[in-house]
Amino acid sequence: MKAIVNVYLKEGVLDPQGKAVHHALGSLGYNSVTDVRIGKQIILEIDESDKDIALSKLEKMAEELLANTVIENYTIELE
Amino acid sequence: MSKLKVSILQFPGTNCEYDTVYAFKKLECDTEILWHKENLEIDCDLLVIPGGFSYGDYLRCGAIAKYSPIMRSVAKYADNGGKVLGICNGFQVLTEAGLLPGALKRNDNLHFISRIQHLKVISTNNAFLNRCKEDEILNIPIAHHDGNYFVDENTLSDMYSNNQILLKYCDSEGNPMVVNGSIDQIAGVCNRDKNVFGLMPHPERAMESILGSSDGTKMLEGFLSQ
Secondary structure (H helix, E strand, O other): OEEEEEEEEOOOOOOHHHHHHHHHHHHOOOOOOOOOOOEEEEEEEOOOOOHHHHHHHHHHHHHHHHOOOOOEEEEEEEO | OOOOEEEEEEOOOEOOHHHHHHHHHHOOOEEEEEEOOOOOOOOOOEEEEOOEOHHHHOOOOOOOHHHOHHHHHHHHHHHOOOOEEEEOHHHHHHHHOOOOOOEEEOOOOOOOEEEEEEEEEOOOOOOOOOOOOOOOEEEEEEEEOOOEEEOOHHHHHHHHHOOOEEEEEEOOOOOEOOOOOOHHHEEEEEOOOOOEEEEOOOHHHOOEHHHOEOHHHHHHHHHHHO
16 A cells, blocks of 8 residues: 655754745735744655554554654554 | 773765774674664674665755664664764764754755864763863864754753753864854764764764874764773
């Protein structure tokens, strides 16, 4: 099955790339944008038939490698 | 007195290992380079994780290197009190591996910063900076894209009370200077047991006055005092 892991900086951890993009959108005239956060999306194909097993493995992967939980949060979606 | 033995790790993408060899040879140490796939007992007086771009900085700086086979030996060596110094990418690897607190984010101006930078010595009561004086100003090259040190407030206050904050960025007068967005302008830290050290600046590139600064000498010489 296909899994999508989204990794992004925690609330309260300043996101310098998001800030730069926010500023650039402002200079393009998109003044209604009040915040921009940039993260990354990791798309995995995983050979598991049981969703719960896949989910628990993905959580371990996120904790161990895909995210740095000192500064980042993550979400996991299964398709 | 027997010579100090310094082991220096090499990952794919490491590029400061030979500068580090040069610096410690200049201090009359024995040096060896250890390839990351070695699965051996680390036996040295100081282990250095040098600068570079291990694994192309893929995913996050240091994130892949922390699972190299040799890192298991590094963790064991550090747990037994062995001294470890991480410079630049080495600092990133040590935070990723959980051997040092905090994390290093993208510089707040999003630029790769490469220049000679003043640093203020904050704490000298350790195996690394014991040849320096508190509040002394050093001049050391920095060269990084992800040196924006972050640590949560509680951990930071513990680190202050335990003298784990070692170096901060400053101007030539010693005033705090924002360089890359690091919390409290922190440039270098150590762990609670004061045997694992990490810094973004490159003391191994500051060993010759003719190349801009020799202040790296008195930093690295600290390890000879033991």
